[in-house]
Amino acid sequence: MRRRSLLALPVLATPAIANAQANWPSRPITLIGGFPNGSGVDIYQRRLAEPLSRALGQPIVVDNRTGAGGNIGSDHVAKARPDGYTFYFGTAGTHAINASLYRTLPFDVVRDFTPIAHLGDVPNLMLVSAERRPQFTDCGTVLAAARANPSRLNFSSTGNGASTHLAGAQFNAAAGVDITHVPFRGQPGAALALLSGDVDLFFNQSGPGIGMVRQGQARALAVTTAERLPSLPDVPTVAEACNLPGFVSTTWYGLFGPANLPAPILERMSAEVTRIVQAPEFRTWLMETQGITPPTVFTPAEFAAIQRQDIARWAEVVRVSGARVD
Known part of the structure; x- marks a missing residue:
């Protein structure tokens, strides 16, 4: 039973x-x-x-x-x-x-x-702090500094494995430079590191990145898409700005x-x-x-x-x- x-x-x-x-x-x-x-x-x-x-x-x-x-x-x-x-x-x-x-x-x-x-x-935006890094006016100036000073430049990310990390890693590989990765636990820490001058670059995701640009907190040097973004038509692609044909992340x-x-x-x-x-x-x-x-x-x-x-x-x-x- x-x-x-x-x-x-x-x-x-x-x-x-x-x-x-x-x-x-x-x-x-x-x-x-x-x-x-x-x-x-x-x-x-x-x-x-x-x-x-x-x-x-x-x-x-x-x-x-x-x-x-x-x-x-x-x-x-x-x-x-x-x-x-x-x-x-x-x-x-x-x-x-x-x-x-x-x-x-x-x-x-x-x-x-x-x-x-x-x-x-x-996509991601290549951001710099206009206040802390006025010498970085475009991607060419970033690459010149990175090639003249291997491992001296750095970029923040929102964490290991995030697109903000891999976009930077892809950029290193494509451009043949060694810009050091500095991971943070999320957007606030990575953004603050850029704005305070603790890091040189931040390959930020487009959503919060656009906000930083429009608020005047950061300057966008390039975008990681194949074509320019309608929301930021004056910002060139990495392929254009950095002379890296075919770069997309x-x-x-x-x-x-x-x-x-x-x-x-x-x-x-x-x-x-x-x-x-x-x-x-x-x-x-x-x-x-x-x-x-x-x-x-x-x-x-x-x-x-x-x-x-x-x-x-x-x-x-x-x-x-x-x-x-x-």
Whole structure:
């Protein structure tokens, strides 16, 4: 009798599981971020949370679990229940670059997650402090100083493995210079180091970087895209400004859930997020204030394909640059 009851349990539980999925969401949802307040990730996820909360009829709680290039936040979501109440605002750093940059990870960036939606492509700005480094008027003056003084110049980043790190590493490799990497734990420390003169450069993400430029805090010498940004049309590309043909260093943002996220929840979340980021007002906000190219792929399968391609692409960048984190 006991055996028959145990065997029947999965069958009896199925309607309850199906009902929970049909009624999703019935309580607040947590959106995990891997980077601190004020970072490009934080700016975007908070802007997204408001309309997404209205669409789903439940509060979206933004919870930044920072450290280790976003790996702490990633690990939390990888181990979360796939019930539709924990999601991750991921990046090409957390879900492609880190797979080869870190020697070991406590999770698998593909196996332990469900890709949900691509949220746009993100460039970096090569920033200097006009007050602290007035001699750096363009990329040519930076390169001349770097070549005359190997290892003397430095650049800050928002953490090992972040795009602000890899953009600088790519620049070193492409230009044949040795500008020392100085990692910080997030945007505030990296920006303050630039503005105080503790570092020479900061390859900042476009969202917070544009804010620093428009507020007169920093000067943008170049942008890491193939073409100039509509939001900063007077800022040349690295390829133009630094005479490095073909130089491009862009990453992406994307929404992930834990592995085995139920199909009804995946489809609903993907549809709602896609509708929001395609809205004209949101697209304008992305391009004009964040320098982000809005997404051009809109299904989870398409986003998963981008992630797989970028894991291979960034593995080669990491190999060539020599960047590595233990």
